[in-house]
Amino acid sequence: MYDYDLLVVGSANADLVVRVERRPGAGETVLGSDLAVHPGGKGANQAVAAARLGARTALLARVGDDGHGRLLLDAQRAAGVDTVGALVGGAPTGVALITVDPSGDNSIVVSPGANGRLAPADVRAAASLFQAARVVSVQLEIPLETVAEVVRSLADGSRLVLNPSPPRPLPPEVLAACDPLIVNEHEARVIAGDGLGDSPEDWATALLALGPRSVVVTLGAAGALVAERAGPRVRVPSVPVEAVDTTGAGDAFTAALAWRLGRGESLAEAARYAARVGAVAVTRAGAQESFPTAAEVAEVAAP
Numbered sequence: 001m002y003d004y005d006l007l008v009v010g011s012a013n014a015d016l017v018v019r020v021e022r023r024p025g026a027g028e029t030v031l032g033s034d035l036a037v038h039p040g041g042k043g044a045n046q047a048v049a050a051a052r053l054g055a056r057t058a059l060l061a062r063v064g065d066d067g068h069g070r071l072l073l074d075a076q077r078a079a080g081v082d083t084v085g086a087l088v089g090g091a092p093t094g095v096a097l098i099t100v101d102p103s104g105d106n107s108i109v110v111s112p113g114a115n116g117r118l119a120p121a122d123v124r125a126a127a128s129l130f131q132a133a134r135v136v137s138v139q140l141e142i143p144l145e146t147v148a149e150v151v152r153s154l155a156d157g158s159r160l161v162l163n164p165s166p167p168r169p170l171p172p173e174v175l176a177a178c179d180p181l182i183v184n185e186h187e188a189r190v191i192a193g194d195g196l197g198d199s200p201e202d203w204a205t206a207l208l209a210l211g212p213r214s215v216v217v218t219l220g221a222a223g224a225l226v227a228e229r230a231g232p233r234v235r236v237p238s239v240p241v242e243a244v245d246t247t248g249a250g251d252a253f254t255a256a257l258a259w260r261l262g263r264g265e266s267l268a269e270a271a272r273y274a275a276r277v278g279a280v281a282v283t284r285a286g287a288q289e290s291f292p293t294a295a296e297v298a299e300v301a302a303p
Contacts, residue, residue: 004082005055005262006255007133009123009150010043011115011141012061012076012086013094014068015287020099023107032099037068039075040096040287041115042139042165045251046258049291051080053277055259058133060085060126062114068093069114075288085129090117094141110141118142120149130155135262137161137254140168151177161258163250167191172211180214180226180267181207182254188217200225201233214267216257218250223275226267236271239279239300248287253278256297276300 018032039048047059059081063069065088072093076083094113100106123130123146130136130153138150138160147162151174154160163182164170167190175181181191185203189196192206200217204227207215214228223238256277260270276297284290 002134003056003132004058004129005134006047006050006057006259007060007085007129007136008043008047008050008057008138008255009060009118009136009142009146010046010139011041011094011112011118012039012044012059012063012069012072013041013096013110013113013115013141014038014071015040015096015098017098017100020101023099023101037071038286038288039072040248041072041094042141042163042251044072044076045248045287045291046137046139046255047076047081048079048288049248049252049255049277049281050259051076052291053256053259053294053297055255055262056082058082058085058129060087060118060123060129062087062090062118062122064091064093064114065089066093068095079288085126087114087118087122090114112141115142118146120146122146123149123153127153130158133158135159135161135258137163137258139163139165141166144168144171144174148174159258159261161254161261163187163254164191165250169193170210175211176213178212178214180216180257181212182216182218182257183207184218184220184250201227204233216267216271218253224253224271226271228267231267234268236268236275239276241279241283243282245285245290246282247285248290249278249281251287252281252291273297 020032094115167187257274280292
């Protein structure tokens with residue numbers, strides 16, 4: 001019996017957002033709105049998204065001993081995430097400095113802070129969490145050597161879900177553990193390099209050749225494609241909605257898919273559910289505050 005449906009290992013950032021009439025050029029200063037501070041980071045986002053859906057969720061992350069760190073941990077606990085694996089100290093909490101213009105375009109500078117100090121030793125010290133987790137989800141806003149240690153720490157029978165964002169080439173041992181590897185087109189091209197091909201089916205084939213057990217290619221408004229080594233390539237359509245803000249939608253999709261895989265659903269079934277979760281998220285502003293409950297998702301027609 002697993003204590004957790006999902007263990008998320010990843011980043012926790014404070015998003016510092018200022019709205020501007022136009023983004024400044026080199027050497028230029030512009031006035032903006034009052035500063036808005038929101039909990040964010042791909043790891044923290046995924047943990048909140050899963051917990052909102054009803055998954056028993058734990059987070060392994062590192063924040064600073066500061067106000068931003070307290071904000072992030074309070075948001076996790078309010079969503080129902082178990083923060084027993086959250087580590088405090090070593091560096092200030094990571095922050096994302098975000099300017100947003102009236103069209104919604106943004107510029108982002110990320111200071112990893114404590115995220116960069118989440119070390120392989122921290123993963124080894126959390127062995128009991130890995131033994132208790134049915135599915136483990138990880139991203140690349142933490143050191144790659146820490147991601148590799150996550151792979152080595154997986155319990156027998158548990159499943160690894162990896163969203164390689166921000167993308168970088170991955171070592172064979174990490175690729176071989178992914179089930180699935182979840183990528184958009186840009187991430188696929190960074191990981192697979194030249195010869196990726198022209199269609200999502202080609203991308204999936206090229207990525208599977210690198211070792212993952214399964215691949216999900218997200219296609220925005222066109223939905224997603226799921227592929228397993230021995231199975232067919234299956235297109236999953238998106239759910240038509242009026243999008244307001246896509247921030248965090250990919251994290252909501254990944255968290256929902258990981259949770260449903262742990263419940264025993266097929267990859268295609270889990271992706272269809274995740275598409276519904278992402279559809280609700282984009283109809284609301286913000287990241288964590290946009291993530292739906294299972295009851296809200298149930299009101300959305302399946303794609």
